Amino acid sequence: MTIEYKKRLAIVGESATIDDADLFWDWLMKNPKGRIDLSACTYLHTVILQLIMASTVKIKAWPADTELHSIMETAINNQGV
């Protein structure tokens, strides 16, 4: 399991693959006000990114990986631009 689900917090491990998508999607729908901790993440499958972009959850911690951090930040903040 590469994503750990707590009550209102999803902690994404080093990599989040397409196999995690279904569970993650479920969690996102059940926790519209949930938060995501991405700090350990270095690899994120497009599906997961797309789900995060479609969701309303908050990012509790951005990836420590600066490259992924900047990509995700632009992706989430520039949404719709």
Add this chain to the structure above:
Amino acid sequence: MSPLLEQFLGEARDLLQSIAEKLMRLEGDPSSADLMNELFRLVHTLKGSSGLFDFPEMTRVLHAGEDLMDAVRDSKVAYSRALADQLLNAMDFVSMLLDEIEEQGTIGTGHSGTAKELTEALRLLLNNSEDNTKGIAESEADSSQQSNGSPEESNLILKLPSSSLLLSQDEQMKIYQEVLGGAPLSYIEYTPEDECFFKGEDPLFIARQVPCRHAFNVKIKGELPALDVIDPYRCQLVFEILTSDGLAHLEELFRYVPEQVNILTIDPTALIVPQGTPSDTEVYNDFIEEASRLFDAQDYQSLTNVAQNVLELSGPDLLFSSKLRWLLHILAVAPEKTDILRALIEYLPSADIPDWSKVCATQQTVKQTAERTQSATYSETELEETVDKPLAPINTDVSEDRILSAKMIWDAQINILEMPDTDDWVLGRLKSVGAVLNGLLKSIKSDDLLAQMNTVLKVSLEAKAGTALLNWLKETQGPVPNIDLANIDAVEYSAVSKQDQVSASTQLADTETGRKYGRRAEDKGVKFGRRAEDAYTGPKTLKVEQTKIDRLMNLIGEMVVSKNSLPYLASRAENQFGVRELARDIKNQYSVINRISEEMQDAIMEIRMMPVSFVFQRFPRLVRDISRKIGKEVNLVLEGEDTEADKNIIEALADPLMHIVRNSLDHGLETIEARKAEGKPTVGTLKIRASQESDSVLIEISDDGKGINPEIIKRKAYEKGIIDETTLERISEQDAINLIFAAGFSTAEAVSDLSGRGVGMDVVRTAIEQVNGSIKLASEVGKGTTIQLSLPLSMAVKTVMIVESNKQAFGISMDMVVETVRVPKADIRNIKNRQAAVLRNRIVPLCSLNELLALSAPQKPNDEEEYATLVIRYQGEQLGIIVDDFRETVDIILKPMSSILNGLTGYAGSALLGDGTVLMVLNPRDLI
């Protein structure tokens, strides 16, 4: 290069050949459904095989070809010559890729563009057909429109394609400086297809591979649906990247998804996007006037100072300040870009930012008219910059190419005229040179030179001598300095000037021209210009029927036999006719022929060699299926698969090996539980190893199973009556284990569908011995069993020793012979009714050949009362066979007994000898 790839190359070439042939035949018979099906199948096969390897370009083109053929097959598309051309063209491309693979082992990175064009061309034929009313002409018009967005055209982009890639001004300036310093700048828009996840693609991952990124943005196609209705496995994202990575590398990166990526080369000017809040600029009017004046006076130092002062006084977030900062930056890094500077100053009071495409275009037109006499397009500094950059290499290349070709044609004409002439030739030659020059000068639009040339040509023709024209050609330093590129530029595209380059900016300014250029590019298409005779690289492998090789084998056999008659001839010459010198000559000749025929024999043998992998390849599947069925876990290890042996040997090996492997799986390896109980790893190992040892192939099959318990074997053998009570007590463990090779032996309690019928190991041994191989078995209870097969590399040519018995000659295979000795009659002892002798401190049982062959005559000793004894190896023991006399050893081709002699035991086969007699070769194993 892996054997698989080698095989693919060979097959692919065959397929290409057949595809070309089918296409040719279809031209004659376009309605033939059979041919069409066949053609589709060929393209389909080729595509399928190419998919095994990492050649996306090849697979993509073939896939498009396959789709097209499928449509033709279903009569959705009519077969046409244009279609055949396009398909042949695609096959030429594939053939070129094959060449490259053969040379380098892989495909270079530069082909994705070509592959894309070919694919598009093929798809276009497919799409057009959906509306069959459209003629070919129309379809071409279509294609030109479609290609409007193609990369050649939009080589240089003066406006950043997306506002979402906004960079901070500092970033913009930094990149601008880098690009001026020679770094490329590309904008990538990667729109993954909706279904991409199902193809195992991860677009974000691919996009993250782009190095030297300046900006990275993720957009959404349309609108992202709410979370509860979203289809998460449908990719809705679009990636935009600004990078300084080289175009070639980018193409390689996106080579699997070229149709989903749009890569645009960006002109650095596009980066000059001042940003900020527009403000009232009236207060700056004085400064703006001053700046314009200083700029016109080219006093950049003062301009810089003034601008700096004003900048310090202005709010940093204003658009005006941003423009000022850009002005200062360009003054510092690229003051030669006057048009940009001017535009920036002009736009200072405005709330807008300059539209660079317009700025550059105006500059272009102005300069062009003003400086038409020189090569105007290039003298203009800014554009010169642009063209010199690696971003637009195509443009410069084409023009240089043209100049070079023109010069070459020119020089060739000089050479032609310099050739010595006779009267009959000179007129024709002059006319031909005239025609060539006419075309050349027309194509480069050099009207005055053309007029001059025609006058000189006339003079020459009248004088019937080429001197005048030659002199003129030499004086006029070639066509090059007279090429007026600007002139060409302005002229409508004529048929001959198709390839002319146009400066990128002009194209953008003049959309009309741009569109035409686009169309021209499409018209040209991708042509490899391979003619049938060029494309023929010749197959490197031949598929030959085995019968042909067999014939060759037989012939070389006969050659070996007739070669062997030369020594007889030599001895006859010497002994019978007393011509010693002739005998020596014959012997010399014999040694030459002998050497050649031996080499030839080796060469033919080599043709028949096959790697054991042909037998091994079925084991992974077999082991997997069987082990599943019987609930065991087995790890199969194959080693030395490329060891080679004669085809017959390899074929003979197949069944025995299968038996052995099944036995190992069924009896040898334990079930998972049993292994656990034994403390062994749950996964059993079955290892099949092939290696070559001098003249034989060794195949070792070992397992780490329970091994063979000699006690059980002994008991079973006794129960089945294979051994008697005394043997049961005395037999050694190894001998007991070897009992499993005895006929009718089986230890299995129940006959399973895998093994246990009691025919297994006996049949294995017989099969191996039939090809003159041997089998050895070693086993340790609880540790496992190892079976070693030793097979000759080849069974075609054998060395046999000829022995004489009862005035007949017999052959015995040399690999059985240990030694030949003469045993004095006195040394032979009778033990019960058997004879034996002590040789080298060992008791060797003896038997006479006559007795074995059921001949009544006794063996004849020599004058010293010694018996000629042939010591052979028999089942690991030595055995002496008494014969009348020994003769020489010869190489023979052993022919197995055929027809009614087939059932005859005791003989391995027959062979022809050099003197024409037939030699029967004994098989002592049968005899004893």
